Amino acid sequence: MTRILTTLLLLLASAAPTSASAAAVDEFRTGNWAAVVRDGRAENTVDSLILAGRANLSIAGYQTSDKARAMAIIAGAEADFDKALARSPGNVDAQLQKAVAIAYRAQLTKGIGLAKDVRRRFEAIRTAHPGNALVWGALGGWHGGAVATVGSFLAGTALGAKKSEMERCYAQALRLAPGVPSTRTFFAITLLDLDEDNAQRAAAILKGMENLPAEDGFEALMKQQGLELAAAIARNPATAQATARRLKAFSRLG
Numbered sequence: 001m002t003r004i005l006t007t008l009l010l011l012l013a014s015a016a017p018t019s020a021s022a023a024a025v026d027e028f029r030t031g032n033w034a035a036v037v038r039d040g041r042a043e044n045t046v047d048s049l050i051l052a053g054r055a056n057l058s059i060a061g062y063q064t065s066d067k068a069r070a071m072a073i074i075a076g077a078e079a080d081f082d083k084a085l086a087r088s089p090g091n092v093d094a095q096l097q098k099a100v101a102i103a104y105r106a107q108l109t110k111g112i113g114l115a116k117d118v119r120r121r122f123e124a125i126r127t128a129h130p131g132n133a134l135v136w137g138a139l140g141g142w143h144g145g146a147v148a149t150v151g152s153f154l155a156g157t158a159l160g161a162k163k164s165e166m167e168r169c170y171a172q173a174l175r176l177a178p179g180v181p182s183t184r185t186f187f188a189i190t191l192l193d194l195d196e197d198n199a200q201r202a203a204a205i206l207k208g209m210e211n212l213p214a215e216d217g218f219e220a221l222m223k224q225q226g227l228e229l230a231a232a233i234a235r236n237p238a239t240a241q242a243t244a245r246r247l248k249a250f251s252r253l254g
Contacts, residue, residue, distance in 0.1 A: 081097050
């Protein structure tokens, strides 16, 4: 189950909390992840701890080539989110990011039980906060990743994952947050991960990406990836799937 939930890094696209330390916020804006971890933990507030955890997930997903190190970094992120939740149990950002961290563990350990737990967490958040675009996108990634990994039948029987739910969830995420680069990039990557023949649909979703604002370092990374994928589709739609899979989190682990 090597590709389940990869696209869940869409959740890292949420705006940086304004009450975190100025240094951590500025560093998150520029994508200086190591500094965000250091200063976010030093500030030691709920919001700064969430920033630190999100930065750690970015490091694990996009800057790490060793699986054991990635797992250790994810564990550190979970600890940050747990500290935030201990102080503010109802904090939606912390709940979402905690679920993301568990999703990454599920992916790297091929844990079906963990994957089911992630789905339950996201669905609970969606029920309580149906206007939250991030959780809709996360669920789209969850369903799409499961189907891409094991096929529609096994994904449905083992996990309850459905391609139709992927489509519905991503569509709602786009309705709620049409101008967020990561929403479009992750949807396009998921479509191509499912089927190389989805290249033109992916291109349509990525259209106009160059005009979308990138509000922080993660959104800048996702915008860059979206532009790279759009260019790959334009060059040769038949080979764009390989580019999409290379751009996914943890692709460096092989």
